[in-house]
Amino acid sequence: MRADTLAQLNAERAARRAAILVTDVADGHQRLVREADIAADPLSETLTAHLVSGKSGLAAAEGRQLFLTVQVPPVRLVVIGAVHISQALAPMAAGLDLAVTVIDPRTAFATPDRFPGVPLVAEWPEAALAGPVPALDRYCAVAALTHDPKIDDPALIAALRAGCFYVGALGSRKTHASRVARLGAAGFTPDDSARIHAPIGLDIGAVSPAEIALSILAQIVATLRRERIRAVP
Template sequence: MRADILAALNEERAARRAAILVTQIPDGSQRLVRESEIEADPLADTLRKHFASGKSGLVETGEGQAFLTVQVPPVRLVVIGAVHISQAMAPMAAALDLALTVIDPRTAFATPERFPGIDLVAEWPDTAFAGPVPPLDRYCALAALTHDPKIDDPALAAGLRAGCFYIGALGSRKTHAARVARLGQTGFTEAEIGRIHAPIGLPTGAVSPAEIALSVLSEIVAELRRAPRPEVA
């Protein structure tokens, strides 16, 4: 591997950007394809699938076998609200290898006793994203669970601006209709607001906090693993 290719691959990872290293097995020649460069690549269709799955693997090409070293940033899950559902969600997120951060400015909720070993930030979302919590990006899932517009809305707005791959908000259809109206007034388009999953979670009929946490995580996994639609890709 050329030193400059290795350096570029490491640089992409440090910046939390996806990239694929294509190695032609017959002769060992290599090229690095950043996500923004897919369309110009002869293997565009194949690369798109591997960016979506995040899996490395061998593929057949016109020039023989090639190995794709797929590097996608680790997925982060940012939960707004140190609530009962978040407590139930913490061990499930760990099992799914989702790096969890819980944000809640209400210090009565955001206590280490309630969230042992969890990255917990007792700040308002805007303050959290400006400092202690790394900025949101498209490899983040955001779940707003406080039911309180003062806390949830700024986080949802940040998630929409950052292009998080998943944004969900707890609340009934009625609650969500009011939320849609509020976000619309702050300048988000209908299509942008339409990216918010609400009511949150797959419709499993979940009742308990753990069941709701499971339905939210299932929805996140479904969104993560869904093959990109051609019009978005």
């Protein structure tokens, strides 16, 4: 591998952008395909499948055996609200290799006792996302769970602007209709608002906080594995 190819691969990772290194196993010839260039690539179908699965592996093209080194940024889950559902959600998300951060300005909720070992930021979402929490990007999922528009709305707005692959918000259809109206007043189109999963979670009839957490995580995984690629700009 050329040292500059290796440096480019590492730079893409540092910038939290996906990339695939294509190696011809027979002769070692290599090229790096950035996520933004995959659609126009002759191997786009194969590369897309590997990007979505996140798995490296062999592929065949024009009688050549290729190895695809797939590099996908680690997925982050930002939870708004240090609530009961979040307490169930955080450990389950860690088991799915999601890097979880919980944000809640209400210090009575955001206590280490309630969230042992979970990165917790007791700030308003705007303040949290402007500093202590790394900026949102396309490899982030955002779940707004406070039921309080003062806390949830700014986070949802930040998530929509950053193009997060998953945006979900707790609340009934009626609550969501009011939310869409507020977002409309803030300049977001109906298409923008349609990117918010609300009511949040797959419909599995979840009742308990842990069941709701499960439905949210199932929806995040489904979006990540099936739909994310459609959101590529």
